[in-house]
Amino acid sequence: MIHRPRLRGMSLRIVLTASLLVVLGRGAHGHAVINETSAVAGTFTFVTIRVTHGCGTQPTRELRVLIPDGVTRVSPRFDPAWKVEKRMRKLDAPYETETGLEITETVDQVIWSGGALPDGFYGEFQIRALMPDESGRTLWFKTVQICDDGEIRWIETTSRPDQNPYELKEPAPFLKLVAKDAT
Numbered sequence: 001m002i003h004r005p006r007l008r009g010m011s012l013r014i015v016l017t018a019s020l021l022v023v024l025g026r027g028a029h030g031h032a033v034i035n036e037t038s039a040v041a042g043t044f045t046f047v048t049i050r051v052t053h054g055c056g057t058q059p060t061r062e063l064r065v066l067i068p069d070g071v072t073r074v075s076p077r078f079d080p081a082w083k084v085e086k087r088m089r090k091l092d093a094p095y096e097t098e099t100g101l102e103i104t105e106t107v108d109q110v111i112w113s114g115g116a117l118p119d120g121f122y123g124e125f126q127i128r129a130l131m132p133d134e135s136g137r138t139l140w141f142k143t144v145q146i147c148d149d150g151e152i153r154w155i156e157t158t159s160r161p162d163q164n165p166y167e168l169k170e171p172a173p174f175l176k177l178v179a180k181d182a183t
Helices: 006-029
Strands: 032-034 038-040 044-051 060-066 072-076 083-096 102-117 123-130 138-140 143-147 150-154 174-178
Touching: 038 044, 044 060, 044 143, 060 123, 072 083, 072 102, 102 123
Parallel strands: 038 174
Antiparallel strands: 032 044, 044 123, 060 102, 060 143, 072 123, 083 102, 138 174, 143 150
């Protein structure tokens, strides 16, 4: 008869319990994610950022989304429950639209505020924008979720092409640009 020490079984249970708590703890934090996984380079696209919860038990009161370089002609979706603000920045190099209008600035940030997204619910915040014509590029929409007593900063990006963004603690919402003929 082989005698296995009780400590080994207890250690295994402790390790399994700790692992489960880490996984559940990470899930309890949730994420801010983009519904779409890709967008066609050089086209207008709807980008929907989904916030999956409040901060702990607190509601989300404000959402700030930084628009990636190269994304232009940004229009946030109107939502009567939220005040929507576009903060602009000057372009390094102005460009001309197909109708001949010279564009000298672009949306730097879109901010939804004044509403309340309760914990236990999810919300969707949408923009329509012209994607850069750079297939293969990953666009990171860094997002800050602000609640009554704090914030969650969904701003981490990968530094290596082989790195899985879902392994980051607080990954920024992202989508990959694909070639027009890839769709």
